[in-house]
Amino acid sequence: MTPLTLRHLLGIEGLGPETLTGILDLADHFKRIGERRMKKVPALRGVMVVNFFVESSTRTRLSFEVAEKRLSADTLSFSASTSSLTKGETLIDTVRNLQAMAPDILVIRHSSPGSAHLLTQHIDASIVNAGDGWHEHPTQALLDMMTIREHKQRLAGLKVAIIGDITHSRVARSNLFGLTTLGADVHVAGPATMLPPALAELGATVHRRAEPALEGADVVMMLRIQKERMGRDLFPSDREYFRFFGLTPERLRLAKDDAIVMHPGPINRGVEIAPEVADGDKNVILEQVTNGVAVRMAVLYLVAGGGKLTE
Amino acid sequence: MSTRRILKGARLLDPARGLDRVGTVVVEDGRVAVVATEGEGPVGEQPGDQVEDLRGAWLAPGLVDLRASLREPGFEYKEDVVSGLRAAASGGFTAVCATPDTDPVTDNAAVVAQVLERARAAGAARLWPMGAATANLADETLAAIGELAEAGCVAVTQGERPVKSARLMRRVLEYSAMFDLPVASSAVEPTLGGICDEGPWSTRLGLPASPAAAEVMAVARDLALAELTGARLHLTRISTAGALALVARAKERGVPVTCDVTAHHLTLTASALQTFDPNAKVWPPLRSEADRDALRQAVASGLVDAVVSDHQPHHERDKAFELDLAATGIMGLELALPLVLRLVADGALTPLRAVEVLSTGPRRVLGRAGDAGLTVGAPADLTAIDPRATWIPDGGTLRSRARNSPFVGQVARGRAVLTMVGGQVVWRSEDAAEGGREERT
Numbered sequence: 001m002t003p004l005t006l007r008h009l010l011g012i013e014g015l016g017p018e019t020l021t022g023i024l025d026l027a028d029h030f031k032r033i034g035e036r037r038m039k040k041v042p043a044l045r046g047v048m049v050v051n052f053f054v055e056s057s058t059r060t061r062l063s064f065e066v067a068e069k070r071l072s073a074d075t076l077s078f079s080a081s082t083s084s085l086t087k088g089e090t091l092i093d094t095v096r097n098l099q100a101m102a103p104d105i106l107v108i109r110h111s112s113p114g115s116a117h118l119l120t121q122h123i124d125a126s127i128v129n130a131g132d133g134w135h136e137h138p139t140q141a142l143l144d145m146m147t148i149r150e151h152k153q154r155l156a157g158l159k160v161a162i163i164g165d166i167t168h169s170r171v172a173r174s175n176l177f178g179l180t181t182l183g184a185d186v187h188v189a190g191p192a193t194m195l196p197p198a199l200a201e202l203g204a205t206v207h208r209r210a211e212p213a214l215e216g217a218d219v220v221m222m223l224r225i226q227k228e229r230m231g232r233d234l235f236p237s238d239r240e241y242f243r244f245f246g247l248t249p250e251r252l253r254l255a256k257d258d259a260i261v262m263h264p265g266p267i268n269r270g271v272e273i274a275p276e277v278a279d280g281d282k283n284v285i286l287e288q289v290t291n292g293v294a295v296r297m298a299v300l301y302l303v304a305g306g307g308k309l310t311e
Numbered sequence: 312m313s314t315r316r317i318l319k320g321a322r323l324l325d326p327a328r329g330l331d332r333v334g335t336v337v338v339e340d341g342r343v344a345v346v347a348t349e350g351e352g353p354v355g356e357q358p359g360d361q362v363e364d365l366r367g368a369w370l371a372p373g374l375v376d377l378r379a380s381l382r383e384p385g386f387e388y389k390e391d392v393v394s395g396l397r398a399a400a401s402g403g404f405t406a407v408c409a410t411p412d413t414d415p416v417t418d419n420a421a422v423v424a425q426v427l428e429r430a431r432a433a434g435a436a437r438l439w440p441m442g443a444a445t446a447n448l449a450d451e452t453l454a455a456i457g458e459l460a461e462a463g464c465v466a467v468t469q470g471e472r473p474v475k476s477a478r479l480m481r482r483v484l485e486y487s488a489m490f491d492l493p494v495a496s497s498a499v500e501p502t503l504g505g506i507c508d509e510g511p512w513s514t515r516l517g518l519p520a521s522p523a524a525a526e527v528m529a530v531a532r533d534l535a536l537a538e539l540t541g542a543r544l545h546l547t548r549i550s551t552a553g554a555l556a557l558v559a560r561a562k563e564r565g566v567p568v569t570c571d572v573t574a575h576h577l578t579l580t581a582s583a584l585q586t587f588d589p590n591a592k593v594w595p596p597l598r599s600e601a602d603r604d605a606l607r608q609a610v611a612s613g614l615v616d617a618v619v620s621d622h623q624p625h626h627e628r629d630k631a632f633e634l635d636l637a638a639t640g641i642m643g644l645e646l647a648l649p650l651v652l653r654l655v656a657d658g659a660l661t662p663l664r665a666v667e668v669l670s671t672g673p674r675r676v677l678g679r680a681g682d683a684g685l686t687v688g689a690p691a692d693l694t695a696i697d698p699r700a701t702w703i704p705d706g707g708t709l710r711s712r713a714r715n716s717p718f719v720g721q722v723a724r725g726r727a728v729l730t731m732v733g734g735q736v737v738w739r740s741e742d743a744a745e746g747g748r749e750e751r752t
Contacts, residue, residue: 013515091632091633092631092632110633112633112634112635112636113517113518113587113633113634114516114586114587114633114634115633117586117587118587118632118633118634132517133517133635134517134518134519135516135517135518136517170517173515173517196509196513196514196520197509197510197511197513197514197520198510198511198514199514201511201514202511202514202515
């Protein structure tokens with residue numbers, strides 16, 4: 001078996017099954033480290049990681065920071081407010097400034113699709129995409145796949161329902177690419193105003209109602225509804241959204257008895273998911289958070305050059 | 312007595328006369344003096360004649376670009392009239408219709424006079440300005456279209472977008488018809504905008520998308536208004552099969568409409584955005600393969616009247632951005648001809664039709680069919696083309712100030728070897744050879 005190498009992690013699209021499985025296996029390994037009393041390993045000692053968050057994020061940024069600390073990396077985090085970075089000239093200038101400090105890894109979150117790709121042309125560091133607009137959120141998909149695999153011991157052949165605003169969701173896109181690559185049967189559902197065209201060409205079965213997607217599902221992945229989209233022209237109200245797409249206990253009964261319920265967070269209780277489901281025994285939402293650290297450790301380790309893990 | 316110039320041994324291509332024969336053209340006093348095809352006997356060469364050996368090349372009526380933004384006045388850091396017209400000449404164009412999206416806007420005679428003055432100094436392609444359809448391009452009131460016509464404008468246009476209100480568009484058409492000016496409209500419904508064609512690529516890449524329907528509905532509106540008013544409508548930058556179908560039906564019914572497509576929409580599809588390359592960000596967006604194939608077919612069939620460069624030169628500082636923030640457009644004056652020649656090499660177009668969509672076709676759109684041609688007495692606006700020359704568009708070969716094109720740095724096939732305006736040579740490809748990049752295959 002050839003050793004797994006990864007120069008950047010820009011997206012899930014294009015990664016083959018061996019690479020995805022390899023990252024997930026490595027993440028399982030790092031998760032075990034996280035369960036020890038001494039959680040820190042020296043794997044990235046002397047490696048400089050910059051967390052560059054141009055779009056606000058608390059959870060993803062914290063998860064990366066924890067992963068970096070556990071790997072003993074030198075880290076620097078900064079959030080540029082979008083107001084001071086309304087023009088990409090400033091983005092590229094900022095990144096050129098960063099280049100002068102010679103970081104090894106740059107983790108970027110940005111509202112523009114393709115921004116992670118753009119940076120690869122302006123900095124020598126390995127780029128890890130922590131979410132670029134509606135395009136991709138690869139570490140989220142990896143942690144979702146890791147969580148599913150822990151519960152189901154496989155991905156191939158599982159029915160996964162992804163429900164919500166697909167058009168504007170980088171989480172949905174990355175999961176669609178990864179899950180289909182690993183052989184899962186992906187069903188997406190959402191209001192017709194938030195379903196982009198040609199999803200079938202990307203391997204998804206598309207539904208305009210939640211029920212057929214949920215029917216017999218092994219995994220139910222609810223997407224966060226951006227409240228700022230409400231009341232414009234995508235959907236009339238959170239009440240109406242919940243009425244047709246909210247995950248209620250009744251709807252959840254359509255899924256398999258051992259189905260798991262996932263959510264990338266933060267949750268809008270009573271909008272995309274009923275409070276009793278969000279807090280119910282099928283939910284694995286906090287496991288997703290734990291696995292997020294492990295997956296990010298694996299990704300950082302790989303883009304830093306990998307090599308032999310020292311226990 | 313002025314020097315005669317003898318253009319010898321070229322493949323003479325004049326779509327207006329269906330001419331496709333090897334022969335010789337003699338130019339004297341800025342006009343075509345003799346056209347002699349092979350078999351009509353040699354042209355008597357006299358001492359003092361300048362002889363251009365064009366064996367292996369095509370000789371065509373001068374090419375005309377119906378749509379280029381030259382950025383002057385106002386945005387000279389991107390391009391100016393002189394650099395733009397020199398780029399045009401090296402791209403084989405003998406005349407360029409410049410869009411009015413300048414600062415100040417080309418909506419009055421003073422700006423027109425200023426750019427025409429600059430054009431005379433360029434010693435390159437002719438400038439045929441297009442005036443603004445609405446005052447200051449603000450989309451509120453009519454521009455002084457009569458004044459623009461008298462100042463030398465060849466058409467009016469709202470520029471990048473259609474006139475928003477149907478009522479105002481109707482008035483623009485009616486008013487322009489008084490001066491026999493065509494109204495060029497880039498018709499895409501603006502409330503359905505985006506930066507990628509809506510389809511598999513926008514879904515994969517997570518890009519805001521504009522559906523083909525946005526063009527179809529705007530084209531339908533403009534066609535209905537052209538039929539209502541009887542005014543000349545020129546639909547520019549058609550990018551979808553659906554819009555072409557509407558144009559075909561309108562033409563059948565006798566609606567006074569013409570249309571053009573860009574060279575890059577004939578070549579690229581939405582897949583060019585997969586690397587998020589800002590140089591592939593154009594408006595209308597690059598479309599599906601099916602749309603591109605429909606455009607090619609419509610160019611071959613004659614439904615499309617002209618191919619344009621839609622030259623949109625940008626400085627690197629406008630393009631070195633995230634895709635959604637980067638400026639829109641491709642620089643194209645020097646690349647339109649090679650892209651059309653690529654279709655000839657692929658067998659999608661005949662040489663005669665390729666020349667037609669770049670020369671006599673655009674002239675007919677403007678009502679200037681008699682302006683040039685391989686006809687005795689016509690002004691000697693001529694373009695000699697080597698369809699096989701390979702070259703690399705880059706800083707050493709491009710005359711434009713801009714480099715914003717996915718084709719920069721890629722091998723291009725075919726180029727103008729001699730461009731003549733009013734009998735004067737304004738471009739000769741040896742100039743490029745001095746740049747060290749030209750090689751013949």
